[in-house]
Amino acid sequence: MIKANKYYGDLEKSYLFSEIAARVRRHSEANPEQEILRLGIGDVTLPLAPAVIAALHEAVDDLASAERFYGYGPEQGYPFLREVIAENDYRARGIDVSADEIFISDGAKSDTGNFGDILAGDLTVAIADPVYPVYRDTNIMFGRKDSMIMLPCTAENGYTPSVPDQPCDLIYLCSPNNPTGAVMSRADLRDWVDYALANQSLILFDAAYESFISDADLVKSIFEIPGAEHCAVEFRSFSKSAGFTGLRCAYTIIKKITLINDGNGKMVPLHDLWLRRQTTRFNGASYLSQRAAAAVYTPEGKKEATAAIQYYKRNAEHIRSTLSNLGMAVTGGDNSPYVWARIPEGYTSWEYFDYLLKNFGIVVTPGSGFGSCGEGYVRFSAFGAWETCRKAMALISKSRDQ
């Protein structure tokens, strides 16, 4: 008899963004005159850059031409894209990553979620709380619900997970962080790499928001930490760095020297396992999205992508400074597109969400939706329009003046 994966029954109902949408819809129906100011979800709002659009047009022409038609591409991605990534994102920063250590995909969500495919089922897993839900839920799907070690990220530890007292096999780190906006320091990352080397653990480092880091002393890649090449995998995405949330293109770095126990005591390259997994289950990101991604590394593409990041960073800075001036404890927003704000006493995250929606039409994300340590917080996203952001902050400021 056909049976479902029983671990799906262990998942909590996923209702965060659908519940937000339902509350906003009800509010708008009851108050059609009130403008809705969306600072909730982490989706980009600026259109794709002109250099990317031009590359897309050319790529469409390639597909329309019998001579230059592209069918299935390499599962790991086209060399033209892997080369420019290795050169620009790594070698130019003195980080040793070669093109054949880069796997192009359709998203960091799929890659972080699918990575468990090549790992054993009976692993202990360290996951931050609050967390980008994909890490937690995919581990539950793999049957690891009872072997997850939740790492509280609170004001006391600067919203950054500290290494646990016990050994742990698999570790998810996300910096700059979704949802807290906190960025791990070089010393924090060194602690984790040392811990992983000592415990023979693997770190899955999600750097989807690295392009928001502007402080020169902060680390953009885990491979800037000595030893990480033996114990870490890095995930990056064009979604937030170049507005590809709809177009879809991302990449994962697995160093060829990273070894993993094959389950029978023999150490084998992790790279080979992921290659095997991808060539079996994945037929590559589209030619169009890869040509578009390569355009991000042209001089115009770089300039335009940087301008978009600066636009969102201006929003983030405005949200951060406004809330902070009002006396709210905030983190993030400086090297990240998210501002994590402690809400006033007496409210739950959802109650404060309702308060902002009902009084000002402002939509945020309740922190409790990211884990129990998110209770008492809300997340402001800087991906909206500047005007939305400015209006929202003016309304909040005015209410506090009265």
Ligand code: PLP
């Ligand atoms: N990783 C983190 C931490 C994210 O917040 C998100 C999206 O919000 C993703 C990955 C998803 O990236 P992609 O659009 O490449 O699937």
